[in-house]
Amino acid sequence: MPNDRETAELISRSLSGMLSPDKERALQQSISDSRRSAQYRDWSRLIQDSLSDVARRIADGEDGLAPGLPEDARQRLKDSVRQELLKQSGQSIPDAADRLDAGVPDVPPPGSPESAELRQMTSRFSILRQLGAGPLGVVWLARDEKLKRTVALKELSSEAAEFPRAWQRFCREAEITGYLEHPNVVPLYQFGTDSESGQPFYAMRFVGKRTLAEAIQDYHERRHAGEDTTMDLHKLLTAFLGVCQAVAYAHSRGVIHRDLKPENVALDSFGQVIVLDWGLARLTEEFETGHLLSGDISAADSRFEQTIAGEVIGTPLYMAPEQAVGDQDRIDERTDVYGLGAVLFTMLTGQAPHADRSRDDREQSVSVEDLLQRIASQPSPDPLAARPDLPVGLAMICQRALKFHQHSRYQSAAELADAVERWMAGRTQRRQLYGSMQSEGRELRTNLMNFLRSLERNTRFMASLPPIQGIIDCLVHGDDRDDLSTWRSRLAVIYRGLLRTNTDFAAVTYCQVDGDQYRQVVRLERQRRDASSVRAVPASRLESGPLSSCHRQIMDGHPDDVLTSLLTRCASESRETDTGLVVSAVPVFDEKSEDPFGFVMIEASLTHVVDAFLRHRLQHAGQAFILNNNCEVLIRVGRDGSCCSDLQGQAMGCLCSQWPQVLPVLRERGEYVDDRTHTVYATRVDLIPGRTSLAIVLLADDGSAAASASETQ
Amino acid sequence: MSDPQPAPGLNPDNWVDEYGDYLFRYAVSRLRDDNAAEEVVQETFLAGIRFQHRYTGDGTERAWLLGILKRKLIDHIRRRARYDRDGVSDGSHDPSEKLFDQKGNWKNGAFMSATPDGQVASREIWEVVKDCLKRLPQGQADVFVLSVMEEMTSEEICQELQITPSNLWVRLHRARLALAQCVGARWFHDQKVASHAE
Numbered sequence: 001m002p003n004d005r006e007t008a009e010l011i012s013r014s015l016s017g018m019l020s021p022d023k024e025r026a027l028q029q030s031i032s033d034s035r036r037s038a039q040y041r042d043w044s045r046l047i048q049d050s051l052s053d054v055a056r057r058i059a060d061g062e063d064g065l066a067p068g069l070p071e072d073a074r075q076r077l078k079d080s081v082r083q084e085l086l087k088q089s090g091q092s093i094p095d096a097a098d099r100l101d102a103g104v105p106d107v108p109p110p111g112s113p114e115s116a117e118l119r120q121m122t123s124r125f126s127i128l129r130q131l132g133a134g135p136l137g138v139v140w141l142a143r144d145e146k147l148k149r150t151v152a153l154k155e156l157s158s159e160a161a162e163f164p165r166a167w168q169r170f171c172r173e174a175e176i177t178g179y180l181e182h183p184n185v186v187p188l189y190q191f192g193t194d195s196e197s198g199q200p201f202y203a204m205r206f207v208g209k210r211t212l213a214e215a216i217q218d219y220h221e222r223r224h225a226g227e228d229t230t231m232d233l234h235k236l237l238t239a240f241l242g243v244c245q246a247v248a249y250a251h252s253r254g255v256i257h258r259d260l261k262p263e264n265v266a267l268d269s270f271g272q273v274i275v276l277d278w279g280l281a282r283l284t285e286e287f288e289t290g291h292l293l294s295g296d297i298s299a300a301d302s303r304f305e306q307t308i309a310g311e312v313i314g315t316p317l318y319m320a321p322e323q324a325v326g327d328q329d330r331i332d333e334r335t336d337v338y339g340l341g342a343v344l345f346t347m348l349t350g351q352a353p354h355a356d357r358s359r360d361d362r363e364q365s366v367s368v369e370d371l372l373q374r375i376a377s378q379p380s381p382d383p384l385a386a387r388p389d390l391p392v393g394l395a396m397i398c399q400r401a402l403k404f405h406q407h408s409r410y411q412s413a414a415e416l417a418d419a420v421e422r423w424m425a426g427r428t429q430r431r432q433l434y435g436s437m438q439s440e441g442r443e444l445r446t447n448l449m450n451f452l453r454s455l456e457r458n459t460r461f462m463a464s465l466p467p468i469q470g471i472i473d474c475l476v477h478g479d480d481r482d483d484l485s486t487w488r489s490r491l492a493v494i495y496r497g498l499l500r501t502n503t504d505f506a507a508v509t510y511c512q513v514d515g516d517q518y519r520q521v522v523r524l525e526r527q528r529r530d531a532s533s534v535r536a537v538p539a540s541r542l543e544s545g546p547l548s549s550c551h552r553q554i555m556d557g558h559p560d561d562v563l564t565s566l567l568t569r570c571a572s573e574s575r576e577t578d579t580g581l582v583v584s585a586v587p588v589f590d591e592k593s594e595d596p597f598g599f600v601m602i603e604a605s606l607t608h609v610v611d612a613f614l615r616h617r618l619q620h621a622g623q624a625f626i627l628n629n630n631c632e633v634l635i636r637v638g639r640d641g642s643c644c645s646d647l648q649g650q651a652m653g654c655l656c657s658q659w660p661q662v663l664p665v666l667r668e669r670g671e672y673v674d675d676r677t678h679t680v681y682a683t684r685v686d687l688i689p690g691r692t693s694l695a696i697v698l699l700a701d702d703g704s705a706a707a708s709a710s711e712t713q
Numbered sequence: 714m715s716d717p718q719p720a721p722g723l724n725p726d727n728w729v730d731e732y733g734d735y736l737f738r739y740a741v742s743r744l745r746d747d748n749a750a751e752e753v754v755q756e757t758f759l760a761g762i763r764f765q766h767r768y769t770g771d772g773t774e775r776a777w778l779l780g781i782l783k784r785k786l787i788d789h790i791r792r793r794a795r796y797d798r799d800g801v802s803d804g805s806h807d808p809s810e811k812l813f814d815q816k817g818n819w820k821n822g823a824f825m826s827a828t829p830d831g832q833v834a835s836r837e838i839w840e841v842v843k844d845c846l847k848r849l850p851q852g853q854a855d856v857f858v859l860s861v862m863e864e865m866t867s868e869e870i871c872q873e874l875q876i877t878p879s880n881l882w883v884r885l886h887r888a889r890l891a892l893a894q895c896v897g898a899r900w901f902h903d904q905k906v907a908s909h910a911e
Binding site: 003004005006008009011012013015016018034036037039040042043044046047048049050051052053054055057058059061063064065066067068069070073074076077078080081084085164 | 725726728729733734735737738739741742747751754755758759762763775779809812813816817818819823828829833835836838839842858860861862863864867882885886889890892893896897
């Protein structure tokens, strides 16, 4: 008989099925003699049966027999799965890159030594501060301790990390960014996973925080304040060309961005343009079928899609119609052309192309669905409607890029860039010509001013000569009449010398004023038909007559007060005068009685001055005009050398269309610069500040109109 | 190049949510350790992702993952046994000394109670057995679980754990003895407490 220990062993063997039938029978006999052995057998059998039963139930999925996954463990497991999926995604890159001879960030296969090294890379970066955050990722400013440089580090946001598809999308973004090697695509330095969180990240060149959106906003704020310059738009357009080039390159690599907007373009401190955010990019069918990159970004997790929808609420404002209807099959390079057109629209107008559609009649925001419906059903936005003063050529380019139908748009980003570049080149040439024309106008103004100052100085001098008082003494104080003849002769000699020296001067006159009448005492004038001949007007031909308002104005002045005006204003009504003459006059006082006696007046030929200046210099302007206060053309000079001074009223029929814009600016600022069409330049010369002025107007060759006067009174 | 696309019928993104609890319950029932269970479930998922191309689609996704988990359980048990081999062979873990006198007869108080009368729910026994299994040396508990819960044959267990049949037999027998003693005593104690409470 076995003892209890041996019986227990047999029981154990029996329960394990390791006992022969004979021994089973012997065992039963032993157990019947031992209560404790029976208890052991019963408990062991019960335990075994229970465990087998529980094991089956658990295998069948019954959930009350063991605790479920603790929440923290669940999170860790999710992280592990994501990380593994990431590795699996990364594993395909080198092969694909090799096949297509593409530059792809060094993402080693999982398990390789490089992979282990990669995990340690996070210790290479020291986080400095957060630069920005979006639904997909958080961007940090970080320090690369290894290479001692500042980098931007983007990691998957914790919110997006909830969705495995977000991981794929994030990785896809890194892959595509790394795949695109172009000066206008941010260079990727490192792509890996954080050793602590297990979340993917990538390090890229830090390009600053300024985006094209901010630059556009700055430009339009300056524009509204009237502080913009032509260079501002030129800089923006140069940046736009950079965006076009990056997109054109991406297209050549089979990548369509699909989310082009000013916020996705960074501008670094040195004017470099960087296209960011390739997270929504997709491959064209040709490249997709080649399995260029891993994963599938089109089949997004539905929950994450909502997050994406939250992210791209602003994006519909730039969205092409085919995107708005969600027609993925129709999305191609021309969809990005539309996106580029949308960026250009924003540059030119200061608002997104669909901004107007995002509000209803009561200025309330419409839902995204309604906005998409409007984009898909309404004609394309018109930049000229948003900003009528836009250069028409540029507006047309923008309009074509935004055409509703894809076949009507530019067929590639390169074609669009080419159109903008051509417009800029033409504009640059025109701007250079205009700049020269501006210089000519300003130089002419300076010449006119100098001429007028010289005229005024000479007028004062001519009124201070001894014969002036000598003549007064004879006429007023009864000196010898013979002396009068002498004084007149002496004055005539001096005046003759003046006219011979100053060929622009047409005449110089010494007048006596008596009551309401004036009477010329001495007058020397240049002959009209022979400018080199100066003659003294004989006493019998000296004029007299009623005072004009101009004469009265002269006589109202104090000694040495010079009045400069147009001769038409100072001549007697009966006299036919040359419209191109300007006069400068100063009152003469009797030194003895200190009463006003008369005035000295010099008439000068503006035509002569203008002609002399412009005849050989009018290279860039097609025509030059000098206008008076009444919008009357006093002088017109053509490039052909023609110079007319008697066009009063004749040029008024070709008033330039810009004149309504020119006049107020000219009145207020004294100068009009045509930044938009580069057709008209105008500046003002004050004869009597606030009362009488001349306007110098230059028209470019293809200027469709003449100019008018500056009504500055 | 491995295929980055999920195999037909497999959706690794959802594995944790879909099968995390199931696999964890299965693993913790076999390993009696939450951390160890989490570890093998993790290994299961990772292996599933890496070798998803091997999924033929013949069985369910859960069954395929369970198959991987079973392998991972054995791997884990073997791994921890490697570090606990000394403990298994320690004579102090032999419950026989507590249960039998020198003549080989049951000591007084070897079993506190008889087995419950009539049908008793496996769940109730399981609750007690779980605790008692934790009191066993890992090497004994593991072979017992592999034998009873995983229904592995002696040959399979010996092969997987690289132990001899006699060693397996010793472990199993000691495990049965210890469990019977522990579960019997706990049951008696619990019944006593329950009757007092009433």
